[in-house]
Every structure is written in C-alpha cells, then in structure tokens.
Amino acid sequence: MAHPPFLAQGARAAIRRFERRDGAEFTALARMSRDLHHPWLSPPTTDEAFADYLARLSVPDREGLLVCVRATGAIAGFINVNNIVRNAFQSGALGYGAFASSAGRGLMSEGLALVLRHAFGPLGLHRLEANIQPGNEASARLVKRAGFRLEGYSPAFLYVNGAWRDHERWALTGEMWEAGVAAPR
Ligand SMILES: CC(C)(COP(=O)(O)OP(=O)(O)OC[C@H]1O[C@@H](n2cnc3c(N)ncnc32)[C@H](O)[C@@H]1OP(=O)(O)O)[C@@H](O)C(=O)NCCC(=O)NCCS
Structure with missing residues (x-):
C-alpha cells in the first residue's frame, strides 16, 4: 500500500507524517528497540x-515525522516537533528516537537534516530546541552534528522514567541553520 508522499528526501533517508496504518510496523520496531x-x-x-x-500528535502544535529508508520506505526512526509556539516565538522542541534495526548508520542524522529543512522552511519555525539528559551521548552527538549549540542546563526539567530529570538545553535558530547549510560542517 502506498504511503503519503515524503515531505523531504535525502540520499538515503526521507521523512513523512505518521499514519494510523503505521501502527503495526512502528510498535514492532519499538518493542525490538527497548534496550x-x-x-x-x-x-x-x-x-x-x-x-x-497518534491522537496526541494530531494537534496543530505538534508535527510528528517518521524517518524512513528512502529506497524501501521502511521506518528507521521518528523525529517529532513538539510544543510549537507561534507568534513572536515560532519555536518547537524535538523528541526523537532511532529503531534498533537502523541505528548507527547515519539515517537519523540525515533524517534530522530533512526535518530541519521542513521546520525552518514550510513549517515556518525560527528556533528548535532539543532537551537532552546529561549522559545521553548519542543524542547530544546527533544534535551537535546538525549544528545545535549547547545553551544551558535546566535542573528537574522533564518527568522521564519516574523522576524529574535535569536536561541540557541544545538549540538551533533558522539563522544558524541557514549559515550551516551555506557552509556545511
Ligand atoms: C539518539 C539516537 C536517535 C541517535 O540515533 P543514531 O541511529 O545513532 O543516529 P544516526 O543514524 O545518525 O547514526 C549516527 C552514528 O552512525 C555513524 N554512522 C555510520 N554510518 C554512517 C553514515 N553512512 N553516515 C553518517 N553516520 C554514520 C555515525 O558516525 C554516528 O556515530 P556516533 O554517534 O558514534 O558519532 C539513538 O541513539 C536513540 O534512539 N537513542 C535512544 C532514544 C533517545 O535518546 N532519544 C533522544 C532523547 S533526548
């Protein structure tokens, strides 16, 4: 069955919105990726x-995106733009995960670059945050590679896995992104 069109495509990865019929593939991958x-x-x-x-993602202040293997359409991971605030902010906060079957192959890095193009382009955002727990080195490497800057430290920022956890606040603005696209790192 054909899926909705990709919103953006790279050499190996592509992004598209979630659909109800993604449930079986997504949840099977999530079960395999618990570790x-x-x-x-x-x-x-x-x-x-x-x-x-899906119901929580289907609101105007969130954009849920799947990272897929471009050649096969298989789901490799997801990158959600959460807490979209409009008007003078035009900001959003990223939440993301790879699936174990595709992790560590550069697909999420490529997918994130596509999400940035979508967020700073058609979505019209000016700033994206990624809040990352100290010690989550793979996550920090991912956003650092994409050009995010470490802005600060937020104690007891988010309730994760049964407790209020401190987070590092990484962020990227449209201007930083444009400068990076013009002169790739
Ligand atoms: C954070 C996370 C999404 C990163 O996913 P990932 O699969 O490692 O990301 P990529 O697909 O871009 O792979 C990057 C790695 O693959 C390597 N790689 C291998 N082949 C590659 C290629 N052809 N191109 C680019 N990178 C490649 C990179 O060197 C990089 O390794 P490094 O992290 O040691 O520097 C993943 O670790 C994850 O799901 N973690 C658990 C959930 C989580 O922490 N979410 C975020 C909460 S804030």
Whole structure:
C-alpha cells in the first residue's frame, strides 16, 4: 500500500507524517528497540498506546515525522516537533528516537537534516530546541552534528522514567541553520 508522499528526501533517508496504518510496523520496531531507548524514552509498543500517541500528535502544535529508508520506505526512526509556539516565538522542541534495526548508520542524522529543512522552511519555525539528559551521548552527538549549540542546563526539567530529570538545553535558530547549510560542517 502506498504511503503519503515524503515531505523531504535525502540520499538515503526521507521523512513523512505518521499514519494510523503505521501502527503495526512502528510498535514492532519499538518493542525490538527497548534496550536502545531505555532509560531515555518509551515510544508506544502496543496498538492501543500507538492510537493514543497518534491522537496526541494530531494537534496543530505538534508535527510528528517518521524517518524512513528512502529506497524501501521502511521506518528507521521518528523525529517529532513538539510544543510549537507561534507568534513572536515560532519555536518547537524535538523528541526523537532511532529503531534498533537502523541505528548507527547515519539515517537519523540525515533524517534530522530533512526535518530541519521542513521546520525552518514550510513549517515556518525560527528556533528548535532539543532537551537532552546529561549522559545521553548519542543524542547530544546527533544534535551537535546538525549544528545545535549547547545553551544551558535546566535542573528537574522533564518527568522521564519516574523522576524529574535535569536536561541540557541544545538549540538551533533558522539563522544558524541557514549559515550551516551555506557552509556545511
Ligand atoms: C539518539 C539516537 C536517535 C541517535 O540515533 P543514531 O541511529 O545513532 O543516529 P544516526 O543514524 O545518525 O547514526 C549516527 C552514528 O552512525 C555513524 N554512522 C555510520 N554510518 C554512517 C553514515 N553512512 N553516515 C553518517 N553516520 C554514520 C555515525 O558516525 C554516528 O556515530 P556516533 O554517534 O558514534 O558519532 C539513538 O541513539 C536513540 O534512539 N537513542 C535512544 C532514544 C533517545 O535518546 N532519544 C533522544 C532523547 S533526548
């Protein structure tokens, strides 16, 4: 069955919005990726949880995006733009995860570059944040590679895995992104 068109495509990765029929593939991948995701995040692993997740993503202040393998359409991971605030902010906060079957191959880095193009282009955002727990080195490497700057430290910022966790605040503005696209790192 054909999926909706990709919003952006790179050499190996492509991004598109979630659909209800992604549930079986997404939750199977999430079940196989528990070790990779623990203790940083816990995406839905059941049909019921996926339906709730999709409902929470289907609001104007969130844009849920799947990172796919361009050649096959297989889901490699997801990058959600959460907490979109308009008017004078034009900002959003990223939440993301790779799936174990595709992790460590550069697909999320390429997918993130496509999400940045989408967010600073058609979505019209000016600033993206990624809030990352100290010690989550793979996550910090991902956003650093994409040009994010470490801005500060937010104690007890987010309730994750049963406790209020400190986070590092990484951010990228449209101007920083444009400068990086013009002169790739
Ligand atoms: C953070 C996370 C999404 C990164 O995903 P990933 O699969 O490692 O990201 P990539 O696909 O871009 O792979 C990057 C790695 O692949 C390597 N790589 C291998 N082949 C590559 C290629 N052809 N092109 C680019 N990179 C390649 C890179 O060197 C890089 O390694 P490094 O991280 O040691 O520097 C993943 O670790 C994850 O899901 N973690 C758990 C959930 C989580 O922490 N979410 C974020 C909460 S803030």
